[in-house]
Amino acid sequence: xxxxxxxxxxxxxxxxxxxxxxxxxxxxxxxxxxxxxxxxxxxxxxxxxxxxxxxxxxxxxxxxxxxxxxxxxxxxxxxxxxxxxxxxxxxxxxxxxxxxxxxxxxxxxxxxxxxxxxxxxxxxxxxxxxxxxxxxxxxxxxxxxxxxxxxxxxxxxxxxxxxxxxxxxxxxxxxxxxxxxxxxxxxxxxxxxxxxxxxxxxxxxxxxxxxxxxxxxxxxxxxxxxxxxxxxxxxxxxxxxxxxxxxxxxxxxxxxxxxxxxxxxxxxxxxxxxxxxxxxxxxxxxxxxxxxxxxxxxxxxxxxxxxxxxxxxxxxxxxxxxxxxxxxxxxxxxxxxxxxxxxxxxxxxxxxxxxxxxxxxxxxxxxxxxxxxxxxxxxxxxxxxxxxxxxxxxxxxxxxxxxxxxxxxxxxxxxxxxxxxxxxxxxxxxxx
Amino acid sequence: xxxxxxxxxxxxxxxxxxxxxxxxxxxxxxxxxxxxxxxxxxxxxxxxxxxxxxxxxxxxxxxxxxxxxxxxxxxxxxxxxxxxxxxxxxxxxxxxxxxxxxxxxxxxxxxxxxxxxxxxxxxxxxxxxxxxxxxxxxxxxx
Numbered sequence: 403x404x405x406x407x408x409x410x411x412x413x414x415x416x417x418x419x420x421x422x423x424x425x426x427x428x429x430x431x432x433x434x435x436x437x438x439x440x441x442x443x444x445x446x447x448x449x450x451x452x453x454x455x456x457x458x459x460x461x462x463x464x465x466x467x468x469x470x471x472x473x474x475x476x477x478x479x480x481x482x483x484x485x486x487x488x489x490x491x492x493x494x495x496x497x498x499x500x501x502x503x504x505x506x507x508x509x510x511x512x513x514x515x516x517x518x519x520x521x522x523x524x525x526x527x528x529x530x531x532x533x534x535x536x537x538x539x540x541x542x543x544x545x546x547x548x549x550x551x552x553x554x555x556x557x558x559x560x561x562x563x564x565x566x567x568x569x570x571x572x573x574x575x576x577x578x579x580x581x582x583x584x585x586x587x588x589x590x591x592x593x594x595x596x597x598x599x600x601x602x603x604x605x606x607x608x609x610x611x612x613x614x615x616x617x618x619x620x621x622x623x624x625x626x627x628x629x630x631x632x633x634x635x636x637x638x639x640x641x642x643x644x645x646x647x648x649x650x651x652x653x654x655x656x657x658x659x660x661x662x663x664x665x666x667x668x669x670x671x672x673x674x675x676x677x678x679x680x681x682x683x684x685x686x687x688x689x690x691x692x693x694x695x696x697x698x699x700x701x702x703x704x705x706x707x708x709x710x711x712x713x714x715x716x717x718x719x720x721x722x723x724x725x726x727x728x729x730x731x732x733x734x735x736x737x738x739x740x741x742x743x744x745x746x747x748x749x750x751x752x753x754x755x756x757x758x759x760x761x762x763x764x765x766x767x768x769x770x771x772x773x774x775x776x777x778x779x780x781x782x783x784x785x786x787x788x789x790x791x792x793x794x795x796x797x798x799x800x801x802x803x804x805x806x807x808x809x810x811x812x813x814x815x816x817x818x819x820x821x822x823x824x825x826x827x828x829x830x831x832x833x834x
Numbered sequence: 835x836x837x838x839x840x841x842x843x844x845x846x847x848x849x850x851x852x853x854x855x856x857x858x859x860x861x862x863x864x865x866x867x868x869x870x871x872x873x874x875x876x877x878x879x880x881x882x883x884x885x886x887x888x889x890x891x892x893x894x895x896x897x898x899x900x901x902x903x904x905x906x907x908x909x910x911x912x913x914x915x916x917x918x919x920x921x922x923x924x925x926x927x928x929x930x931x932x933x934x935x936x937x938x939x940x941x942x943x944x945x946x947x948x949x950x951x952x953x954x955x956x957x958x959x960x961x962x963x964x965x966x967x968x969x970x971x972x973x974x975x976x
Binding site: 777778779782783784785786787789790811812813814815816817 | 839841843844845850871873875876878880894897898899900901903932933949
């Protein structure tokens with residue numbers, strides 16, 4: 403089913419007109435209501451009148467994650483707080499989260515784009531949708547929740563974790579759709595096997611997976627093990643949350659809700675737009691958001707755009723599965739991790755030096771992180787007890803700062819490679 | 835008597851122990867005793883060598899994390915109950931032992947390397963039983 407056929411199947415000319423009109427309004431509003439945006443435009447010698455249509459979008463300044471951090475917590479909002487009805491936040495580089503705010507209309511729009519996504523995936527109102535994304539500051543849980551309600555399907559707001567119960571409810575409630583991270587889907591499959599629950603005995607037919615990168619191989623594995631269709635959903639809190647784009651039943655790229663979020667692909671080095679169809683960094687401008695609109699936000703995700711009409715009948719531009727990232731941000735078990743956070747933790751612990759190596763593997767279906775830290779002369783103790791205490795201290799600090807558990811491994815001095823240039827701090831062995 | 839023990843941090847990977855012994859061998863340093871305490875990821879090699887300072891210097895040059903620790907060298911009659919008797923004495927005085935290792939070098943005597951939490955207290959107690967337990971300076975050429 404196509405939820406909003408008028409928009410989702412609009413001609414390119416119609417879409418251009420919608421985008422142009424909305425972009426103009428957004429630029430005007432941002433310029434007059436947010437000082438940091440106005441300054442950035444003034445630095446480029448721009449006034450709102452310079453943006454006449456969608457083709458002028460590349461004149462606008464970029465927004466990057468640190469802009470959100472610099473304006474922490476609410477400095478990026480363009481409406482008074484009395485209009486903001488909800489905030490969400492994601493982890494940032496320095497321990498301070500990136501905060502986003504939504505007006506009532508924003509939440510309605512968000513529900514609409516998630517509803518469209520679910521409809522693309524083949525979900526209908528008779529489905530029972532188990533939302534196993536985390537509920538809370540993370541946008542995954544609540545985003546899927548309200549989209550499902552808006553579609554008219556039944557939502558099971560179980561949130562993440564509690565795997566045995568997830569499986570119990572799948573059996574007893576007749577869950578037909580599961581929404582979670584792809585790695586958690588594989589973990590569910592494993593636990594089901596241990597519990598002797600066969601996927602054939604369940605009513606599950608669709609999975610809505612996102613919040614971390616995953617490959618076509620992983621898709622096949624999930625589809626085989628859980629006997630469902632695995633659909634990729636994309637989103638980021640800075641833009642809205644899940645529902646920025648989503649695959650349809652043909653699984654050939656994610657349809658971008660471009661009447662709300664205008665995508666561009668730029669060369670991350672030159673910052674110039676790439677030729678149509680080329681790979682580059684994905685950039686989004688929101689054109690209907692009220693609480694926190696964002697102009698030309700650099701997602702750091704690498705992909706390409708496909709403008710051909712899809713077999714499903716939709717004309718919404720499609721983006722390919724993301725091929726990687728332009729920065730050093732890692733997504734480990736769905737959590738954003740910057741290697742610099744680890745460096746900060748090590749610097750805070752007086753016994754250690756920030757020589758470290760992060761090795762990420764996927765064991766079974768879960769990401770496993772080993773952190774190698776060099777033992778320095780000054781804190782090498784003759785007693786194992788003290789070395790174990792130090793190891794625990796590092797583990798605990800990282801757990802509380804990053805929110806993920808890692809294994810700390812003490813290694814001999816000078817065994818971690820030093821380079822003159824950018825140090826190689828991360829070895830990611832995950833096959834995505 | 836109190837002697838200097840050399841402790842070396844070792845990762846659990848093949849060839850590292852070999853490197854340590856080669857470095858000491860090349861420098862003509864003799865080992866009288868050594869032991870390895872191991873965990874799943876790393877180990878601590880503890881050595882009694884003829885010249886601890888030189889050993890430390892050379893190992894550090896080769897990027898090992900090295901530390902010199904004071905330990906007590908004790909002798910014990912090489913017969914059943916020899917060690918038990920000494921440990922009973924220390925236990926009665928509440929001396930805690932972090933680690934120890936031992937070797938026997940003759941029919942009559944065994945030598946024990948002891949690392950108590952409180953080095954001085956342990957030494958004082960042993961002084962009171964010096965004829966039974968304490969190794970005289972110079973008697974063993976460590």
